[in-house]
Amino acid sequence: MARLDTDRLVDTRNGLISRELFVNKDLYQQELETLFTRAWLFVGHESLIPNPGDYFVSRMGAESVILSRDKAGGIHVLLNTCRHRGMKVCLYDEGNTTHFTCPYHHWSYATDGQLVGVPQYDTLYPGMDRAKWSLIEVAQMANYKGTIWATWDKDAPPFLDYLGAAKEHLDLALDCRDGREGGSEAFLGVHKWIIPCNWKLPAENFCGDTYHNPSHRSVDMIGIGPSARSGTKGRRDDELKGAQHVWVSFPAGHGIHSAIQPAMMPYAEAFRDTPVIEEYFRHCYEERQRRLGEKSRLLPFVGTIFPNSSYHGRQPRSICMWHPHGPESTEVWRIFLVDKDAPAEVKDLLRHFYMRYSGPAGMTEQDDMENWNYATAGARGVIARRYPLNYQQSMGAGKDDDPVAGHVSVQITEENSRRFYARWSDYLAGRDWDVLMGRRDGTPRRAAAE
Ligand code: FES
Ligand code: FE
Missing domain, CATH: 3.90.380.10 (Naphthalene 1,2-dioxygenase Alpha Subunit; Chain A, domain 1)
Structure with missing residues (x-):
């Protein structure tokens, strides 16, 4: 373009x-x-996901992202699209789950975005490194007083510098x-x-x-x-x-x-x-x-x-x-x-x-x-x-x-x-x-x- x-x-x-x-x-x-x-974008508030497994589906620009709290309590911002054929892996606005299981062919991802389940993996995908096919995660995330901000640009300045x-x-x-x-x-x-x-x-x-x-x-x-x-x-x-x-x-x-x-x-x-x-x-x-x-x-x-x-x-x-x-x-x-x-x-x-x-x-x-x-x-x-x-x-x-x-x-x-x-x-x-x-x-x- x-x-x-x-x-x-x-x-x-x-x-x-x-x-x-x-x-x-x-x-x-x-x-x-x-x-x-590139810019830092506000994604949500941590009080929307207080417990392990909680998620809130947000947006960055026109794209759907999942604000997720993993089972250890860590916060992630993940692109809401399956790495297999691109189906939305989370169809709900918010909730609690152990996995995001894609409705299309059932690849499943842990709440930290790791690909953990591929149906018939041993037969159909021998040797495929699942770690390479996790949900796409933002380049940087910041939790500022409970507000969660993220950017896709790894070269963006830290959020507090950006906020100035x-x-x-x-x-x-x-x-x-x-x-x-x-x-x-x-x-x-x-x-x-x-x-x-x-x-x-x-x-x-x-x-x-x-x-x-x-x-x-x-x-x-x-x-x-x-x-x-x-x-x-x-x-x-x-x-x-x-x-x-x-x-x-x-x-x-x-x-x-x-x-x-x-x-x-x-x-x-x-x-x-x-x-x-x-x-x-x-x-x-x-x-x-x-x-x-x-x-x-x-x-x-x-x-x-x-x-x-x-x-x-x-x-x-x-x-x-x-x-x-x-x-x-x-x-x-x-x-x-x-x-x-x-x-x-x-x-x-x-x-x-x-x-x-x-x-x-x-x-x-x-x-x-x-x-x-x-x-x-x-x-x-x-x-x-x-x-x-x-x-x-x-x-x-x-x-x-x-x-x-x-x-x-x-x-x-x-x-x-x-x-x-x-x-x-x-x-x-x-x-x-x-x-x-x-x-x-x-x-x-x-x-x-x-
Ligand atoms: Fe997600 Fe196929 S599109 S498993
Ligand atoms: Fe006004």
Whole structure:
């Protein structure tokens, strides 16, 4: 397949992005081959597979993978395709098993991927080395605070290097509300649904598109939107009073929006409800300040870990995968997170809040989906595609803090999106890891309209 020149389509110098990115079939195939085979991808949460033999079928790019816990407790990410004739070896979404037995001719694989059973092996395959025909395993896997990440590229940098300084922001979604490290679990199962939009639109939105908040005005007014300033049983965001909002773009392509309190502030009501719930949120807030000190001033909103894993760091805390499902289709998987040891009453409150807010039936998420769906459809038109999209917001307003911390802006900016697409273009052009990690410049961007 001839590679398309994506630098022509991504003109970050002038803030112009071609609509081809959201509909073009060749670009989609190029993404699968050059981006989803190399970048670190979120695969699932270890709480989905707590016991030996547990498995959860996930995806990397458009391919099915099995997140598996072997009988010794080790975690593996295995390509869900038989080495014999390619049948899917695991047809279920999740479960517990001793083996993955292929339905076609019954080759069977242990939960660590080893080929252990071949019918009539001695007669039909004398001398075949079964060890060479195990399920294909990812080149690298990382378990970060219970979240499992993987890449097919053995030369990719270690996950923590890839995450870089985005770590302290992602931590806010993964750590307990009281500041303890880790301790979250997947809550409410995994919500899965398909939307008619290109996967990059939601990924980009979560890089820090705070500018779209008017889309959520109606849900805001009833107290379950992003600002949630009203409602008798809803969330309040008093702890954000006077906070400095920041938008940061990191060298590997991640983008986040967080906020920093002006000082360590006394507790301000987060949720109004029963005494148990109110006491829980107060306790967590004060305990977090005690544990983290000045660092507790950092409060999360959203972020995207390049390319297609996003998080909500405030309630509802969740991790979302925007799986490519075709140029104009995205399979969304959202995993809500909750502190494993939170009281049942608190979990119940959050369960209601989460389902009202996010997921296929969540009112805030529905607002977003409508935007992304129409934007994708709007990129399909022959005439429309002649005109690039405007990504010029707040050009030059931020500053490069340092090579590691990335680019920081204290006003709403599309710089995070510009850099997201610049990095996307670098992957599609097949550039090396020094470029992909921002250690060296790639090719200067040319004008999309040339
Ligand atoms: Fe799996 Fe033949 S395809 S055993
Ligand atoms: Fe939104």
